[in-house]
Amino acid sequence: MKLFTQKLLQQPQVCFDTETTSLDPLEANLVGLAFSWEAHKGFYISLPEDQEETSEILSELKAFFQHEGIEKVGQNLKYDLKVLHRYGIEVKGPCFDTMLAHYLINPDMRHNLSVLSETYLNYTPIAIETLIGKGKQKISMREVALDQQVAYAVEDADLCFQLAQQFKTELAAAGNESLFVDMEAPLLRVLAGMELEGINLDVAFLNELSVTLDKDILQLEKDIYEAAGETFNIASPKQLGDILFGKMQLVEKPKKTKTGQYSTAEDVLSYLAKEHKIIADVLAYRGLAKLKSTYVDALPLQVSAQTGRVHTDYMQTVAATGRLSSNNPNLQNIPIRTERGKQIRKAFIPRDQEHLLLAADYSQIELRIIAALSEEDNMIAAFKEGADIHAATAAKVFNVPLESVSREQRSHAKTVNFGIIYGVSAFGLSNQTDLSRAESKALIDTYYESYPKLKAYMNSQVNFARENGYVETVLGRRRYLKDINANNAIVRGAAERNAVNAPIQGSAADIIKLAMIAVQKALDDQKLRTKMLLQVHDELVFDVYKPELEQVKALVKSAMENAFTLTVPLDVELGVGENWLEAH
DNA sequence: GAAGTCACG
DNA sequence: ACGTACGTGACTTCA
Numbered sequence: 001m002k003l004f005t006q007k008l009l010q011q012p013q014v015c016f017d018t019e020t021t022s023l024d025p026l027e028a029n030l031v032g033l034a035f036s037w038e039a040h041k042g043f044y045i046s047l048p049e050d051q052e053e054t055s056e057i058l059s060e061l062k063a064f065f066q067h068e069g070i071e072k073v074g075q076n077l078k079y080d081l082k083v084l085h086r087y088g089i090e091v092k093g094p095c096f097d098t099m100l101a102h103y104l105i106n107p108d109m110r111h112n113l114s115v116l117s118e119t120y121l122n123y124t125p126i127a128i129e130t131l132i133g134k135g136k137q138k139i140s141m142r143e144v145a146l147d148q149q150v151a152y153a154v155e156d157a158d159l160c161f162q163l164a165q166q167f168k169t170e171l172a173a174a175g176n177e178s179l180f181v182d183m184e185a186p187l188l189r190v191l192a193g194m195e196l197e198g199i200n201l202d203v204a205f206l207n208e209l210s211v212t213l214d215k216d217i218l219q220l221e222k223d224i225y226e227a228a229g230e231t232f233n234i235a236s237p238k239q240l241g242d243i244l245f246g247k248m249q250l251v252e253k254p255k256k257t258k259t260g261q262y263s264t265a266e267d268v269l270s271y272l273a274k275e276h277k278i279i280a281d282v283l284a285y286r287g288l289a290k291l292k293s294t295y296v297d298a299l300p301l302q303v304s305a306q307t308g309r310v311h312t313d314y315m316q317t318v319a320a321t322g323r324l325s326s327n328n329p330n331l332q333n334i335p336i337r338t339e340r341g342k343q344i345r346k347a348f349i350p351r352d353q354e355h356l357l358l359a360a361d362y363s364q365i366e367l368r369i370i371a372a373l374s375e376e377d378n379m380i381a382a383f384k385e386g387a388d389i390h391a392a393t394a395a396k397v398f399n400v401p402l403e404s405v406s407r408e409q410r411s412h413a414k415t416v417n418f419g420i421i422y423g424v425s426a427f428g429l430s431n432q433t434d435l436s437r438a439e440s441k442a443l444i445d446t447y448y449e450s451y452p453k454l455k456a457y458m459n460s461q462v463n464f465a466r467e468n469g470y471v472e473t474v475l476g477r478r479r480y481l482k483d484i485n486a487n488n489a490i491v492r493g494a495a496e497r498n499a500v501n502a503p504i505q506g507s508a509a510d511i512i513k514l515a516m517i518a519v520q521k522a523l524d525d526q527k528l529r530t531k532m533l534l535q536v537h538d539e540l541v542f543d544v545y546k547p548e549l550e551q552v553k554a555l556v557k558s559a560m561e562n563a564f565t566l567t568v569p570l571d572v573e574l575g576v577g578e579n580w581l582e583a584h
Numbered sequence: 585g586a587a588g589t590c591a592c593g
Numbered sequence: 594a595c596g597t598a599c600g601t602g603a604c605t606t607c608a
């Protein structure tokens with residue numbers, strides 16, 4: 001063991017891979033460790049079931065894992081870091097994660113090791129199912145014969161090591177080394193820390209909510225069955241459509257889905273809700289049922305038995321634009337828009353009486369980015385003055401003084417401002433507002449006349465994509481758009497909207513990622529007890545140790561606003577409270 | 585496992 | 594004349 005560690009310490013770069021008993025890092029026990037630092041070669045250390053013995057063996061490897069000078073190569077290193085953390089090992093030194101590297105090389109592809117091996121090494125690795133089976137028959141890696149463990153684990157480490165060499169070349173070719181080294185790789189550690197920390201959930205409060213929701217759901221159910229003249233499954237779109245549009249014939253020409261069913265989607269039903277009480281009831285039922293099943297009843301089941309807290313898993317290689325995603329549970333789509341939904345936010349609370357939740361939101365970051373990138377002076381000026389951007393837009397497009405902009409005008413301007421980022425059409429806008437197609441078209445035309453450089457910028461992005469096959473963010477994160485020159489106008493249109501949207505959404509993602517790294521560094525440097533817990537695209541949430549509140553507020557605001565310099569200032573709004581709703 | 589729906593930014 | 598706003602994840606139904 002000593003000799004092996006000595007050997008490891010002589011390498012500039014080592015790939016390692018953990019074999020464990022669970023995909024959940026908080027539950028996973030180590031079964032073995034594979035290493036490779038030379039193509040086609042590797043080693044496997046089998047670890048005993050006795051956790052104390054395993055810890056002793058690991059302590060012999062600490063010098064390697066904690067060595068700042070040795071690059072650690074791996075596939076999805078966030079997982080391995082989290083597992084090793086539970087054994088008291090903090091992995092140090094640069095991380096080269098092949099999954100992350102490939103995400104930068106081509107974000108729209110998949111990034112699992114078998115796909116990567118097949119694509120880049122022309123080799124299909126042993127599938128894990130051949131060892132542990134799948135579904136009900138699945139066994140633990142611990143029960144797999146040692147020779148099979150070795151073959152599988154060493155192969156993975158070897159392939160990963162080989163892929164790393166290729167990906168370094170590819171990253172350099174695209175000019176994405178810094179994006180990897182200075183952003184995605186450091187972020188992996190930040191995310192691991194946030195996930196291990198988890199957030200406190202008021203389960204008793206959610207259980208009370210569940211009871212009151214249930215009462216209201218049952219009442220709505222009763223009313224719906226009465227109006228329908230029969231009982232049926234309201235949650236079945238098929239049955240619901242047959243009742244509303246087949247049996248009751250509430251409209252003459254019901255909209256259908258692509259499979260020929262009656263559509264019962266929200267935007268279809270909400271048109272009819274005023275005329276038919278049953279439809280209003282169905283919408284209310286759906287809303288409450290969604291809250292109950294997806295959040296109120298599901299979240300308490302996600303509280304870890306190990307920590308008593310909720311630990312999401314941030315996916316760093318899923319969203320094609322560079323955003324994170326969150327799952328098991330998804331903490332990036334907790335309700336906030338409706339009154340009933342807001343109640344759920346109250347269940348996210350500080351870790352104890354000595355802490356408060358702090359929420360820090362970028363204000364209008366995507367609009368600021370499009371203003372800066374397009375160099376649209378009218379919009380830039382509005383942001384520099386700290387104006388209400390939607391009101392300022394309304395004043396321009398409706399040609400009225402700022403102070404006489406009506407609520408309705410502001411609301412329409414807001415819809416267009418958001419729509420622009422997505423590449424809205426007159427049809428889309430008229431669907432989102434009470435405006436007709438013609439009114440929508442006029443509004444969009446006036447919008448571009450008011451902000452002429454915006455339109456020029458959007459065209460330039462499409463042209464760039466046509467010529468280069470990709471678009472990029474402020475930090476050079478690429479998204480390839482293979483359909484940008486397609487003959488099919490629908491397919492091409494979608495690619496053109498992506499050409500505009502991806503750099504905007506992706507640049508916002510770049511900026512908050514830089515901010516997260518800066519904030520974490522500041523928290524570490526200043527040796528604070530405050531923890532960063534959540535990221536929701538343009539928002540960060542913290543468990544703040546009360547005595548640190550003023551220091552942390554200043555630090556977070558400054559780190560976020562200065563994460564990246566645009567020709568438009570970035571603005572961060574802070575909120576503090578006894579729960580996530582209050583912190584908004 | 586696909587389809588439909590709906591929660592968020 | 595065409596179809597129609599970007600990016601996600603989770604739940605339920607149903608074949």
